[in-house]
Amino acid sequence: MKDxxxxxxxxxxxxxGIGLGIARALLAQGCKVAIADIREDAIEAALKALDNQHVxxxxxxxxxxxxxxxxxxRVEAELGPVSLLFNNAGINLFQTIDExxxxxxxxxxxxxxxxxxxGVMTFVPRMKARADGGHVVNTASMAxxxxxxxxxxxxTTKFAVRGMSESLRxxxxxxxxxxxxxxxxxxxxHIYASDEVRPAALLGGAKAVNTEMVGRLEQVHQFxxxxxxxxxxxxxxxxxxxxxxxxxxxxxDEMRELFxxxxxxxxxxxxxPGYQRRIGFEQGRRAGYKAARAAARGLASG
Numbered sequence: 617m618k619d620x621x622x623x624x625x626x627x628x629x630x631x632x633g634i635g636l637g638i639a640r641a642l643l644a645q646g647c648k649v650a651i652a653d654i655r656e657d658a659i660e661a662a663l664k665a666l667d668n669q670h671v672x673x674x675x676x677x678x679x680x681x682x683x684x685x686x687x688x689x690r691v692e693a694e695l696g697p698v699s700l701l702f703n704n705a706g707i708n709l710f711q712t713i714d715e716x717x718x719x720x721x722x723x724x725x726x727x728x729x730x731x732x733x734x735g736v737m738t739f740v741p742r743m744k745a746r747a748d749g750g751h752v753v754n755t756a757s758m759a760x761x762x763x764x765x766x767x768x769x770x771x772t773t774k775f776a777v778r779g780m781s782e783s784l785r786x787x788x789x790x791x792x793x794x795x796x797x798x799x800x801x802x803x804x805x806h807i808y809a810s811d812e813v814r815p816a817a818l819l820g821g822a823k824a825v826n827t828e829m830v831g832r833l834e835q836v837h838q839f840x841x842x843x844x845x846x847x848x849x850x851x852x853x854x855x856x857x858x859x860x861x862x863x864x865x866x867x868x869d870e871m872r873e874l875f876x877x878x879x880x881x882x883x884x885x886x887x888x889p890g891y892q893r894r895i896g897f898e899q900g901r902r903a904g905y906k907a908a909r910a911a912a913r914g915l916a917s918g
Contacts, residue, residue, distance in 0.1 A: 618855060621646030623750075624695045626688070628678050628735060629705030631658035633805025634755065634798070636665075637843025638702055641851055643668050647700065650691040652676040654705075654813050670695075677815075678705045678731030684738040692742075699743055699750035703735040704798075706755060707810035710829065713768035717821025721769055723814055728773035729780075736784065740793070749792035751854050754781045758801050758867050761874065785859055786908040789915045794857045798850055801864035802840035808833035857915050 625642050629635040630651025639649045643666060652674040653659050659673035672694055674687045692698055707727045709720055732754050743750045759767070760774035778797050785795035811825045846863045853861040862868075 620700070620851070622648075623700050624648045624650070624691070624698045625700035625702065626650045626652065626691055626698045626735075626739065627702040627704055628652045628676065628731065629755075630702075631655060631662040631673070633807065634800065634803055634843050634846050635702065635704045636662055637845075637847035638704065638850060639671065640666060640844060641847035642700070643671060645851070648695040650674055650687075650695060650698075652678070652687055652705070654678075678703075678734060679726035681734050681738075684734045688738050688742070697742065697746055697748070698739055699746075699748055701735055701739045701743075701750070701752045702755070703732040703753070704755040705731050706757075706807065707813065708767055708770050708807050709810065710767050710833070711823065712766045713772075715823070716769055719818040719820035719822065723818040724769040725773055726818075728770065729776050732777050732780065736780075740784075740788070743793055744788075744791050747791070749794075751794040751796065752781075752784065752788070753796045753798055753850060753854065753861070754784075755798045755800070756781070758799050758864065760797075760799055761871060762867075782859065785912045789908075789912040792915065794854065794915055795912075796850075796853055796857075796859055796861050798846075798861040798863065800841070800846055801867060802837065803846055804837055804840040804842060806837075808837055857913065859912065 620642060625639075625647050627635050627639050627642075627649060630639050630649075631653035632655075635651065635653070639651050639662070642649050648670040649668075650672050651659065651662055653662075654675065654677050656675050659675065663671065663673050672691065674691060676683050676687045678684065688698065705727060707724060709716070709724050711720075736752065736754075740752065754777050756777040757770075757774045759771050760778040763771050778799075781795055781797040788795055808830055811830075814822070841864060849863045850861055
C-alpha cells in the first residue's frame, strides 16, 4: 500500500483515541473516511473537530452483524468502496477471569473479538470481489503478548485477535490485500470508562463500578501516547506492509525477555516412537509457513 489518496477507509472506535488519530491521519493523506462508534455524542464531537467534507460518522455497535452490514452499505453508497479497514473498537474490564460472569465474557468478547470478526466478514468479501487491493488493520494490544491476573478477558480477546490477524494475512496476500495487527501500549483514550457503554442486557453478574479505580486509570491514561503518533506509525507500517505494528518501543526488551523464557521451556526429550514420521510432516509445515510469511511480506498493492 503505497498511496492512500482517493481510497475509502472505515474506522471502528473512530470517535476518540487511536481511531480518531487514524481518521485524522488518513484525511491528511487524501482518504475519504467513515468513523464508526457506539457513542453518538462522541461522533458529533469528532466530526466537528475533523471539520472535513470527506468524513462521515456512523453509529455502530460492532458486536452487531446486522449493524455492520447496514453501516457498510451506507458508507459505500456515500463514500465509495471501502479498501482500508481499521477494526479498532475496544473496551476493557479490569478484573480477573475467576471473578467474571458469563455476561462479562459476552460483553468483552462481543466488542473486542467478535467486533473484529464482524468487520472482516463484512468488508473482506467485498474487497476481494473488487480486486483492487487494500489493507486491514486489526487493533490488538501489547496485552496480546503480556499478561497479568487482570484484565483476564481482555487478554484473551487480544491474543485471539493477534492469531486471527496472522492467519488472515496469509489467506489475503494472493488477493493483494495486506493485513497488520496493531499492538499499542498506553494511549490517551477513554478505554478506562468502558462501563459507560456496557449494554443493559449484559449486566448480569457485573460488579459495581469502582469509581476510585476509574479515576486512577484516567490519570494514568493522561500520559499515554498521543493518538496522532500511533496513527502515523500505523500508516508507515501499512506502506511497508509490516504485519506487527509496535507503536511503543519501550516494550522491546520485555518482549525479548519473554520470548527467551518461552524458548527456554523446551526440553530435549528422547525420540518417541512416532518422532521420525512426525518430523517429516513438521518440516513440510515449517517450510510452508516460512514461504507464506515471505509471500505476505512481498505483497505489493497500489
